[in-house]
Amino acid sequence: MKAIVCDKPFSIGIEDRPAPVRKPGEVMIRIRRVGLCGTDYHIFSGNQPFLAYPRVMGHELAGEVAEVDAGAPLQIGQLVTINPYIPCGTCVACRKQKPNCCVNIKVLGVHVDGGMTEFICVPAHAVIAVDGLSPDQAAMVEFLSVGAHAVRRGQVTKADRALVVGAGPIGVGVALFCTFAGAAVTLIDTSQERLAYARDKVGIEHVKQVGEELQAFLEARSDGEYFDVVFDATGNGKAIEKGFSYVAHGGRYVLVSVVKDTIAFSDPEFHKRETTLLGSRNATREDFEYVIENLRSGAIPSDMLRTHNFDLMDTPTMIKDLIANQGSVLKAIATF
Ligand SMILES: [Zn+2]
Ligand SMILES: [Zn+2]
Structure with a gap:
């Protein structure tokens, strides 16, 4: 064969x-x-x-x-x-x-x-x-x-404002399943091409390219409180580190993508939010x-x-x- x-x-x-x-x-x-x-x-x-x-x-x-x-x-x-x-x-x-x-x-x-x-x-x-x-x-x-598992790990509900970072196949899946769970979903990526596809073809309505306007957009999407649950699906160590700052006080951060790097974050920022950090595998x-x-x-x-x-x-x-x-x-x- x-x-x-x-x-x-x-x-x-x-x-x-x-x-x-x-x-x-x-x-x-x-x-x-x-x-x-x-x-x-x-x-x-x-x-x-x-x-x-x-x-x-x-x-x-x-x-x-x-x-x-x-x-x-x-x-x-x-x-x-x-x-x-x-x-x-x-x-x-x-x-x-x-x-x-x-x-x-x-x-x-x-x-x-x-x-x-x-x-x-x-x-x-x-x-x-x-x-x-x-x-x-x-x-x-x-x-x-893999996306469905991450959303289950994050215990997403309709009370959540969810941010998905990374609009590749896994991120788009995560965004879809967050939508099914009733959450208000925001999807961001560095690629406008991927975001446009996710919005126009898959129906993920609220997307934004990473850039100068991102912060204002995220604040507008979350009443300045940031996100109850954040998912990383980027495969990029720097993006994972940045993601900690998108978590609302009392929120969860689910790492779906895997990187070879060591991830560092500010402990005071992590602690003052009482962040729940979750890995999601397979x-x-x-x-x-x-x-x-x-x-x-x-x-x-x-x-x-x-x-x-x-x-x-x-x-x-x-x-x-x-x-x-x-x-x-x-x-x-x-x-x-
Ligand atoms: Zn695969
Ligand atoms: Zn075993």
Whole structure:
């Protein structure tokens, strides 16, 4: 079978590999769609520190059940998505029902080979049926779940003025789910192109580009009190540090994006607000189910989230274009 293999940074190609052999308790899936995101771009560019090459990328997956244990609830041919965060089941986080931050987590397409291939075998608990969704929608469940998880972490309600910093795919997802929770949402970014897309195509009404007028805009949006809950989805250490100052007294700050830097903040500013600082990592099955429900109902404008699509076998050439044009790429999905 064909697999897209990144054998070292900036080197990616198509390989012929033997098809996997399914073990009992696993499901074999024929891959139909693979969404690409910043993680894949980082793997390709060699910016993923804990990754051994060669690696088959792909963690935003949709496919059809090809082989499954007799008596399992899944049917051959059924459309599914995969929760790519494979937990150990026994560590301190797993024992607290937080498999998304498992000590020994294996993420498909990062720590172990992922879905840019014809067939993949995964544990049955990682497979989620998505009846009623299109294959493209099924491939969007994972990245949207990361945003849904962050909003759940932030315990957003209709009483909240929420600020989302970063209008990439994760930030746009966070802004959407804050809207669903009833919050008054403001979305900011350095890219006017991304903001215009989020406003005109996805329906996030209140957006503002980072610049001289930003402060006055944020004060007007919050009666000068700043925001009950702030989300960082920038992947930028300086932006994360700046975000502390956008939190209202008594507010929460949820860090969704990950940076390699050390983050510093003023303790008096942090303390006088009694800031609640939260990390948000990956997502759980509960978040996946919530996203699937909202895709099924049409609440999530999924047609607008996908900005690029291409044949999976063209990934080796496409990935460079996608990285070069990140400003205009919200979500790229490869078809197989
Ligand atoms: Zn992703
Ligand atoms: Zn664990």
